[in-house]
Amino acid sequence: MEVLKIATAGSVDDGKSTLIGRILYDTKSLTTDKLAAIEKTSKQKGYDYLDFSLATDGLVAEREQGITIDVAHIYFSTGKKSYIIADTPGHVEYTRNMVTGASTSQASIILIDARKGVIEQTNRHFFINNLLRIKDVVVTINKMDLVDYSEEVYNKIKADFSELMSKRDYQDQKITFIPVSALKGDNVVNRSKNMPWYKGESLLEHLEGLDKKDIYNVGTPRFPVQYVIRPKTEEFHDFRGYAGKVYGGELSVGDNILVLPSKTRSKIKDIYFYNEKYQTASRRSSVTITLENDINVSRGDMIVLENDLPTIDKQFTANICWMDSTPLEAGSKYVLQHGVNKVLARVETINHKIHPDYSGIEKNVKGLGVNDIASVTFKFNKPLFFDQFKNHRTNGSFILIDTQSNNTVGAGFIQ
Numbered sequence: 001m002e003v004l005k006i007a008t009a010g011s012v013d014d015g016k017s018t019l020i021g022r023i024l025y026d027t028k029s030l031t032t033d034k035l036a037a038i039e040k041t042s043k044q045k046g047y048d049y050l051d052f053s054l055a056t057d058g059l060v061a062e063r064e065q066g067i068t069i070d071v072a073h074i075y076f077s078t079g080k081k082s083y084i085i086a087d088t089p090g091h092v093e094y095t096r097n098m099v100t101g102a103s104t105s106q107a108s109i110i111l112i113d114a115r116k117g118v119i120e121q122t123n124r125h126f127f128i129n130n131l132l133r134i135k136d137v138v139v140t141i142n143k144m145d146l147v148d149y150s151e152e153v154y155n156k157i158k159a160d161f162s163e164l165m166s167k168r169d170y171q172d173q174k175i176t177f178i179p180v181s182a183l184k185g186d187n188v189v190n191r192s193k194n195m196p197w198y199k200g201e202s203l204l205e206h207l208e209g210l211d212k213k214d215i216y217n218v219g220t221p222r223f224p225v226q227y228v229i230r231p232k233t234e235e236f237h238d239f240r241g242y243a244g245k246v247y248g249g250e251l252s253v254g255d256n257i258l259v260l261p262s263k264t265r266s267k268i269k270d271i272y273f274y275n276e277k278y279q280t281a282s283r284r285s286s287v288t289i290t291l292e293n294d295i296n297v298s299r300g301d302m303i304v305l306e307n308d309l310p311t312i313d314k315q316f317t318a319n320i321c322w323m324d325s326t327p328l329e330a331g332s333k334y335v336l337q338h339g340v341n342k343v344l345a346r347v348e349t350i351n352h353k354i355h356p357d358y359s360g361i362e363k364n365v366k367g368l369g370v371n372d373i374a375s376v377t378f379k380f381n382k383p384l385f386f387d388q389f390k391n392h393r394t395n396g397s398f399i400l401i402d403t404q405s406n407n408t409v410g411a412g413f414i415q
Helices: 016-026 032-044 060-065 092-102 120-131 151-165 203-208
Strands: 003-009 072-077 082-087 107-113 136-142 174-179 222-229 241-245 256-260 264-273 276-278 286-291 302-305 311-322 333-338 341-355 360-362 373-386 397-401 408-414
Touching: 003 016, 003 092, 003 120, 016 072, 016 082, 016 107, 016 203, 082 092, 092 120, 092 311, 092 408, 107 120, 120 151, 136 151, 136 203, 151 174, 174 203, 311 341, 333 373, 333 408
Parallel strands: 003 082, 003 107, 107 136, 136 174
Antiparallel strands: 072 082, 222 241, 222 302, 241 286, 256 264, 256 302, 264 276, 264 286, 311 373, 311 408, 333 341, 333 397, 341 360, 341 373, 397 408
16 A cells, blocks of 8 residues: 655644544544543543544653654554654754654645744744655645634635745645644544635545655656675575665666666666566665676665766765754764765865745854754765755765764755
């Protein structure tokens, strides 16, 4: 079954956790004991309704304060799709968590409180979706029951958000506006009778109808080799296959390829998935590839089409989100992990800091603090083969690892 990964973002009290809880409840995805616990806790708090946010807020601090702090992943399925929802915090203090949750998502839900409209946090949420090249963004205008299901309020927020859209640099995004009440269930799973003026789909109907061809960024095929398969059995004595996942495009039997970094030429002989043979390996499929001639291919090498090479260089400039309490400074050294490859990287220059509310950039920056986003130039001790993130999300992204603590301290997107 097709799996759709969705990131959510909303400001404090916008009802994001309640929305997710409502989806789980209306799709009958809550277990009996979980539902009983929600009913019991809601009664103890004196509510005359079910507090669906309890379905997702797992940390004690989250339940006490009624906010989302860490990234929670929620899993559920319908008859058409399986879903993974990254419930990310919306506050500026947790920008790094928001980036983490959205970095692997194909679609995004941005919540707006109908009473408050577009606020500064909304700018930040949309900026991160734009930065991470999320193709399908659903702007969910929540708490419509608290504004008497007003079409005028909905249209005003839609117009304000459209002004924000004019500031983006990623034009391939599809923006969909849906008015909902997560608490009451209006337009979440089922269409609402309280808003006859809205003729569109419910939130779940929209997600169900998303075609994976439209939400995955189309690029050029990249096949990072994860593992070299040598069974050395009687039946497969001379078998040499290269296992990995195809990103960006398709690879087919007979394609002329290059192996990087050696630039050795060959041709794809067979494509296997377990014990089945295929003519073509589609995007995001995990397969084993064999080549027509025995050449030196190792873990970390990359198989590409011979007429479609990535950039091969010992430096690049990237936008990074800094995630560590220790500042990033020019001259600092980190382990840069790009796919399965690791290189030693030095911060050459911090070009400028980017304000994620679309208010501009800040130059002459000496260091980056936690949650800062900036343009940074790196140099490495050996070449990498990479693409721009806007052209290839997988081959254009990386993480930074502290050489002392071994902690992941930053996420980057190559310009």
